[in-house]
Amino acid sequence: MIKLIASDMDGTLLSSHLSISETNKEAVLEAQALGIEFMVATGRAYAEAKPALEEAGIKCAMITGNGAQGFDSDGNETFVISIEKKVAKEVMGTLRENNLYFELMTSKGVYAESQVKRLENFATLLANQIPHLTFKMATAMASAHLNMLPVNYIDSYNELMSDDSIEILKFISFSDHGQELLKPIGEKIEGMGPLYVTSSFPNNIEINHEDAQKGNAVRKVAEELGISLDDVMTIGDNYNDVSMLSIAGVSFAMGNAEEGVKKIAKYETDLNVNDGVGKAILRAISENL
Template structure:
């Protein structure tokens, strides 16, 4: 019997307009009625994750920034795993050398040194989710989403590195030429100590402390709840979900998931736009997977 369900957000729990599908909401409440605990495991920071959940009336623990932080239902911090500042400087040097746009996530916010680049990257994401949109419409939608996805402009990332009050949780770098640009950068960064590089979309790489992975965080939460991994279910769609799909007794890939993700998961569910998370939850409970 499943006792704990961990779900990704973007491309998984959330639909095209970054909303939680009604079928997913119903299934989460159904799971809770059955005594099954539900947790979010996302690449977003806490502030980005909590907004659509509040709108959907979902209260649950949140694993954020790919496992760099975790919070209970009330928003109390459970743990934080930061990147060493000296390693962070080396990561910045690698990213700056190739002049790719990147953002930095701390315990306080996501920071950008170019709001125009931020909007452009969000527009590309929106256009990918809704192919019939013109890019101009995608930019308009991306600009509107800035109110829902808190981001802090900053003149120089050195302000974060040099301020001891800031904990560096994650870097996320973007490029339209993934193989040519991000591939070599990834190879350089992966040689650094105590870092892991994943991806949540084909046009980005995400850099965390090696221990800040969704799979590690889900296992830690399950251990705290005395729930064996055989009774844990995970749901995801992209490469930063692989670690939690690999450890769970029951794992679902979304119908829109990357092929490697589908091959890792034990089961495949419907698209994120068609309530795939809700269908997976009800199937797992009703069929006692």
């Protein structure tokens, strides 16, 4: 019997308009009413993940930054796994050498050096997710959405590297050339230290400490709750979800998931735009998976 559900957000719990549908919301609330723990496991930072959950009226624990940080349902930090500053500087140097735009997730929020680049990358993501959306429309939509998400703009990330009060949790780097360019760079970066490189969309790579993985975080939460992994259900769509899909007794890949991800999950549900998460949760409950 399922006792804990961990769901990814982008491309999974969220629709193409980056909100939680009524069907998904009702399924989550039904699971919680039955005593099933529900949490999100996302690559987003806490402040980026919280608005969509609050809007839907869902109160839950969160795994953020791909497993770099954990929070209980009241928003209290439960753990943090950071990248050593010396290693972070090497990563930053490699990304700059390859002329890649990147952002930093830290213990004090998300930082970006360019507001224009951040907007361009978010608009590209939306344009790829929503059929028939022009780039101009995507840019307007991205601008409105990003205004709701707190981000710190900074002249140079070097300031963060010299600030001992700030921990580096994750790098996220983008390229219009996709994995053809990013994959070999990611492989090089993994050799620089105890690092784990994955992706949440075809146009990015995400760099964490090797212990900061969704699977490790879900296992940690399950152990603290006294729940066997056989009674854990995970739902995701991309490669940064693989570590949690592979450890759970019940795992669902979204209908829009990458093909390699679908091969790892035990079950497949509908698309994120067709309430795939809600359908997976209701199926797990009705079939007692």
